[in-house]
Amino acid sequence: xxxxxxxxxxxxxxxxxxxxxxxxxxxxxxxxxxxxxxxxxxxxxxxxxxxxxxxxxxxxxxxxxxxxxxxxxxxxxxxxxxxxxxxxxxxxxxxxxxxxxxxxxxxxxxxxxxxxxxxxxxxxxxxxxxxxxxxxxxxxxxxxxxxxxxxxxxxxxxxxxxxxxxxxxxxxxxxxx
Amino acid sequence: xxxxxxxxxxxxxxxxxxxxxxxxxxxxxxxxxxxxxxxxxxxxxxxxxxxxxxxxxxxxxxxxxxxxxxxxxxxxxxxxxxxxxxxxxxxxxxxxxxxxxxxxxxxxxxxxxxxxxxxxxxxxxxxxxxxxxxxxxxxxxxxxxxxxxxxxxxxxxxxxxxxxxxxxxxxxxxxxxxxxxxxxxxxxxxxxxxxxxxxxxxxxxxxxxxxxxxxxxxxxxxxxxxxxxxxxxxxxxxxxxxxxxxxxxxxxxxxxxxxxxxxxxxxxxxxxxxxxxxxxxxxxxxxxxxxxxxxxxxxxxxxxxxxx
Amino acid sequence: xxxxxxxxxxxxxxxxxxxxxxxxxxxxxxxxxxxxxxxxxxxxxxxxxxxxxxxxxxxxxxxxxxxxxxxxxxxxxxxxxxxxxxxxxxxxxxxxxxxxxxxxxxxxxxxxxxxxxxxxxxxxxxxxxxxxxxxxxxxxxxxxxxxxxxxxxxxxxxxxxxxxxxxxxxxxxxxxxxxxxxxxxxxxxxxxxxxxxxxxxxxxxxxxxxxxxxxxxxxxxxxxxxxxxxxxxxxxxxxxxxxxxxxxxxxxxxxxxxxxxxxxxxxxxxxxxxxxxxxxxxxxxxxxxxxxxxxxxxxxxxxxxxxxxxxxxxxxxxxxxxxxxxxxxxxxxxxxxxxxxxxxxxxxxxxxxxxxxxxxxxxxxxxxxxxxxxxxxxxxxxxxxxxxxxxxxxxxxxxxxxxxxxxxxxxxxxxxxxxxxxxxxxx
Numbered sequence: 041x042x043x044x045x046x047x048x049x050x051x052x053x054x055x056x057x058x059x060x061x062x063x064x065x066x067x068x069x070x071x072x073x074x075x076x077x078x079x080x081x082x083x084x085x086x087x088x089x090x091x092x093x094x095x096x097x098x099x100x101x102x103x104x105x106x107x108x109x110x111x112x113x114x115x116x117x118x119x120x121x122x123x124x125x126x127x128x129x130x131x132x133x134x135x136x137x138x139x140x141x142x143x144x145x146x147x148x149x150x151x152x153x154x155x156x157x158x159x160x161x162x163x164x165x166x167x168x169x170x171x172x173x174x175x176x177x178x179x180x181x182x183x184x185x186x187x188x189x190x191x192x193x194x195x196x197x198x199x200x201x202x203x204x205x206x207x208x209x210x211x212x213x214x215x216x217x
Numbered sequence: 218x219x220x221x222x223x224x225x226x227x228x229x230x231x232x233x234x235x236x237x238x239x240x241x242x243x244x245x246x247x248x249x250x251x252x253x254x255x256x257x258x259x260x261x262x263x264x265x266x267x268x269x270x271x272x273x274x275x276x277x278x279x280x281x282x283x284x285x286x287x288x289x290x291x292x293x294x295x296x297x298x299x300x301x302x303x304x305x306x307x308x309x310x311x312x313x314x315x316x317x318x319x320x321x322x323x324x325x326x327x328x329x330x331x332x333x334x335x336x337x338x339x340x341x342x343x344x345x346x347x348x349x350x351x352x353x354x355x356x357x358x359x360x361x362x363x364x365x366x367x368x369x370x371x372x373x374x375x376x377x378x379x380x381x382x383x384x385x386x387x388x389x390x391x392x393x394x395x396x397x398x399x400x401x402x403x404x405x406x407x408x409x410x411x412x413x414x415x416x417x418x419x420x421x422x423x424x425x426x427x428x429x430x431x432x433x434x435x436x437x438x439x440x441x442x443x444x445x446x447x448x449x450x451x452x453x454x455x456x457x458x459x460x461x462x463x464x465x466x467x468x469x470x471x472x473x474x475x476x477x478x479x480x481x482x483x484x485x486x487x488x489x490x491x492x493x494x495x496x497x498x499x500x501x502x503x504x505x506x507x508x509x510x511x512x513x514x515x516x517x518x519x520x521x522x523x524x525x
Numbered sequence: 526x527x528x529x530x531x532x533x534x535x536x537x538x539x540x541x542x543x544x545x546x547x548x549x550x551x552x553x554x555x556x557x558x559x560x561x562x563x564x565x566x567x568x569x570x571x572x573x574x575x576x577x578x579x580x581x582x583x584x585x586x587x588x589x590x591x592x593x594x595x596x597x598x599x600x601x602x603x604x605x606x607x608x609x610x611x612x613x614x615x616x617x618x619x620x621x622x623x624x625x626x627x628x629x630x631x632x633x634x635x636x637x638x639x640x641x642x643x644x645x646x647x648x649x650x651x652x653x654x655x656x657x658x659x660x661x662x663x664x665x666x667x668x669x670x671x672x673x674x675x676x677x678x679x680x681x682x683x684x685x686x687x688x689x690x691x692x693x694x695x696x697x698x699x700x701x702x703x704x705x706x707x708x709x710x711x712x713x714x715x716x717x718x719x720x721x722x723x724x725x726x727x728x729x730x731x732x733x734x735x736x737x738x739x740x741x742x743x744x745x746x747x748x749x750x751x752x753x754x755x756x757x758x759x760x761x762x763x764x765x766x767x768x769x770x771x772x773x774x775x776x777x778x779x780x781x782x783x784x785x786x787x788x789x790x791x792x793x794x795x796x797x798x799x800x801x802x803x804x805x806x807x808x809x810x811x812x813x814x815x816x817x818x819x820x821x822x823x824x825x826x827x828x829x830x831x832x833x834x835x836x837x838x839x840x841x842x843x844x845x846x847x848x849x850x851x852x853x854x855x856x857x858x859x860x861x862x863x864x865x866x867x868x869x870x871x872x873x874x875x876x877x878x879x880x881x882x883x884x885x886x887x888x889x890x891x892x893x894x895x896x897x898x899x900x901x902x903x904x905x906x907x908x909x910x911x912x913x914x915x916x917x918x919x920x921x922x923x924x925x926x927x928x929x930x931x932x933x934x935x936x937x938x939x940x941x942x943x944x945x946x947x948x949x950x951x952x
Contacts, residue, residue, distance in 0.1 A: 108257060109259075121245040158252055306840070330799030348729070414721075414725075
C-alpha cells in the first residue's frame with residue numbers, strides 16, 4: 041500500500057530552500073557533492089539554480105559511498121560500485137552534501153568519512169529532500185525538504201525525472217512481509 | 218550485472234558479463250588510488266591471507282597493496298615459512314588458515330589446479346594468483362583493463378600473443394579473456410611450445426612472427442621462463458630472440474597504433490629490444506598501477522553479497 | 526553342502542548356453558545344468574531362487590592391484606577379495622607392484638598363502654618381468670611360475686630396454702604364460718598427468734600423448750613376432766592402439782588385449798575441475814578413442830574387460846592434481862558399467878559375459894570362467910535391471926577413489942559363489 045507524500049512541487053521547493061539557505065558570500069569556496077544515485081541529480085539542480093540566480097558556477101562532484109558502507113557483510117544484494125568524481129581539492133572548502141533521503145544516518149556517516157579521506161574541508165553541511173526519522177547516529181541534516189514520521193518497515197521512494205521519468209515521493213507500507 | 222561468485226579461479230569459467238563487471242569495478246577502484254588517502258574501509262574486519270607457495274614479489278605486493286587499500290587485515294604466508302615445507306598438505310594448511318578466520322585466500326602455487334583443490338575443501342573465498350601453467354586471472358584482467366582503456370574496447374581487436382604459450386599461465390588467461398570479450402586471438406612461437414590444441418578454442422596459430430604481426434592491434438609478449446624449463450623446447454635464447462624477439466623493424470608490420478604489453482619482468486634483448494621496452498607504445502608500467510585496481514576489484518567482488 | 530540355483534537365466538558363453546534353467550552344484554563343482562532339477566534327497570541342499578536374474582560363470586579380472594604386501598593402508602588381499610566378490614568377480618589376477626615387488630617365489634608364496642587364509646575369491650599372482658621392476662635384469666620368472674604366477678608384467682614401469690624385453694619374451698615362452706604389457710614410452714609421457722589434448726591444454730596440465738602407448742605396443746608387437754611370445758596388452762586406451770592390435774591379430778601375432786570400463790565410459794572431460802579421481806594411467810582419452818575401444822570390444826579386437834582396480838587412500842588423492850597417484854578402484858563398478866554396453870546395443874549380454882569370464886580366463890590360462898559340468902563352481906548371480914546409485918562409502922574395497930560416485934547405474938550382483946560356497950550375498 042503506497043501513499044504519495046509529494047509531487048514535483050516538493051522537490052522544487054527543496055532546491056530553492058536549499059539555495060536560499062546557502063551562504064552566497066563565499067560561493068567560490070562552495071563544493072556541492074551529490075551522493076549517488078539520486079543525490080547527484082538533486083545536487084546538479086541546485087548548482088544550475090545557483091548559476092541562474094547568481095551567474096556563478098560552483099564546483100560540483102559526485103560520491104559513491106558503497107566502499108564506506110558498514111552493512112555490506114550482511115547485505116544480500118550485490119552493491120554495484122559507481123564512480124566517485126570530486127574534481128577539485130576540497131581542502132578548506134565548504135562542502136554541501138546532497139542526498140534524497142536520510143533515515144538511520146549511516147549513509148551520511150559514510151559520506152562524511154569518505155569526504156574526509158579526500159582532504160580537510162573547512163565545513164561539511166548536509167541537505168536532504170526527505171527526512172524520515174529513525175536516526176541511529178547523532179547526525180542531523182542542515183536543510184530538509186520534507187519531514188515525515190515513518191516506521192522502520194516502511195519504504196520511502198523518491199522518483200526524479202533524470203532516473204525514473206517521474207517526479208514523486210511515496211511511502212510504502214510493507215504489510216508485515 | 219551481479220557478481221555471484223565466491224571464488225575467482227580462472228577466466229575460462231567466467232562469463233563475458235562477469236569479466237566486464239570486474240573491469241567496471243576496477244574503474245572505481247582506480248579512482249580510490251588517485252586520492253590523497255588511498256584507503257577505503259570496504260574490507261574492514263575481513264582477513265585476507267596471501268598464500269604464496271611459489272616465489273613472487275610483484276604479484277604478492279600488488280595484492281597486498283590492494284588488500285590494504287580496502288582496509289583488510291593481511292596475513293602473508295610464503296613457501297619458505299609455511300608448514301607445507303614441513304610436509305603438511307595443502308588442504309590441511311588451508312583448513313588451518315580458515316580456522317584462523319581467513320575470509321579470502323589468495324593463492325599462488327606451482328601446480329595447475331591447486332586453487333581448485335582449496336575451493337573444494339574450504340568455505341573461504343579463493344582467488345587464484347597464478348597456478349602452475351594453468352591461469353593467472355588477475356594478470357589477464359589487467360591486460361584487458363589496460364587495452365580497454367587505450368583502445369576504447371576489446372571487441373574486434375587483433376591480439377597477438379608471442380612466446381612460450383605451452384608453459385604460460387598468462388597466455389591461457391589472456392586467450393580466454395580476449396576471446397570472451399570478442400577479440401581475434403593469434404599465438405606465435407616455436408612449434409614445440411605452441412600447442413596445436415589451441416586451434417580448437419578458436420585461436421589462430423602462427424610460427425612466423427612477421428606473418429603473425431600483420432594487422433595486429435595488440436602484442437602481448439610472454440616472458441621466456443628459464444625457470445619453467447623453456448629451454449628444453451628450443452635450442453637457445455639466441456635462436457629464440459632471432460626468430461621471436463620483437464624489435465622496431467618487425468613492429469612496423471603491425472598496425473600503426475599497435476600497443477605492446479609484457480607481463481614482466483622483461484628479459485631485455487630476448488623478447489623485447491630495449492628500444493621497444495622504452496617506447497611509449499609499450500604500456501608495461503601502466504600495467505603495474507592498473508594491477509592494484511584490478512586486484513581491489515577482485516577482492517571486493519568476492520567478498521560482497523551473501524557468500525560467507 | 527550342495528547348492529541348487531533355480532529359475533535363473535543361465536548364460537555360459539563357453540558352452541553357448543543362454544536359457545532359463547537350474548544349476549546343481551555339488552562338492553564345489555558344477556554337477557548339472559538342466560531344467561527343473563529335482564532336489565536330491567538325503568543331501569543338505571541349499572536352494573537359491575534366481576528368478577529374473579542372470580546366472581553365469583564367476584567373473585575373472587586379469588588386472589587388479591591388491592597392494593599387499595607393503596601398502597595395506599590402500600588395500601589388503603582380504604579387502605581386495607571382498608571388493609571383488611561384491612563386484613561378482615570370483616578370480617582376480619594381481620599385479621606385482623607391491624612392496625616388496627613380486628619378483629621372486631617367496632613373495633608369490635606369501636601372496637598365495639594370504640589369499641588362501643584371508644581371501645574369499647581366487648587370487649592368481651603376476652610376477653615382475655625384471656628384478657624390482659627396474660628394467661635391468663630378469664626376475665626369477667621360472668621360480669615364480671612354479672610358485673603359481675600366471676603371467677609376468679612390469680605394470681606401471683614398462684621395460685624401456687628393448688633388448689631386455691626381447692630376452693624376457695624368449696625366456697618366458699617355454700613356460701606358456703603371457704607377458705602382460707603396460708605399454709608406455711616414459712619419455713613420451715614425460716611427467717604428464719592426463720591425456721594430451723584440448724582439455725589438458727585448457728587446464729594447463731602436462732599431457733600424456735596417445736603416442737606414448739602406441740609406440741610401445743608397436744615395439745612389443747614386433748618383438749612378439751620375432752620371439753613368438755604371447756603378449757597381452759593391458760588397459761588399451763587409444764584408437765591408435767586398437768588399430769595396431771587389430772592389424773597384429775589379422776597377421777596372426779599372439780596378442781590379446783583388455784580394456785577397462787572407465788576407458789570405454791569416460792573421456793578426459795572428466796578431469797575438468799582437477800578431479801583426482803579421474804586421474805589414472807593410461808589416462809582418460811577423447812570421444813574418438815572411446816568409440817574405437819567400443820568398436821574393438823564388439824569385433825573382438827579387445828578380448829576382455831579388466832578393471833585395473835587401483836585403490837589409494839583419500840589423503841593421497843585429496844591433493845594437487847600433479848601430486849595425486851594414478852589409479853581408480855573398479856571391481857565394484859565394472860558390471861554395471863559393462864552393462865551400459867549391453868543397454869547401448871553394442872554387446873549382447875552373452876558377449877559381455879564372455880569378456881568377463883572365459884576370455885580373461887583363457888588369457889592367463891587358469892581354467893575358470895565356465896560352467897561346464899566338472900568345472901570348479903565359481904558362479905555369479907546378478908540382476909541386470911536393478912538400478913542403484915554408486916556410493917563409494919559403501920564399497921568393500923578400502924579405496925573410494927572412483928569418478929563414478931553418485932552415478933545411477935543398472936546391474937546389481939545378487940550372489941557370488943566360489944568353489945560352491947556363497948562368499949557374497951546382497952542384503
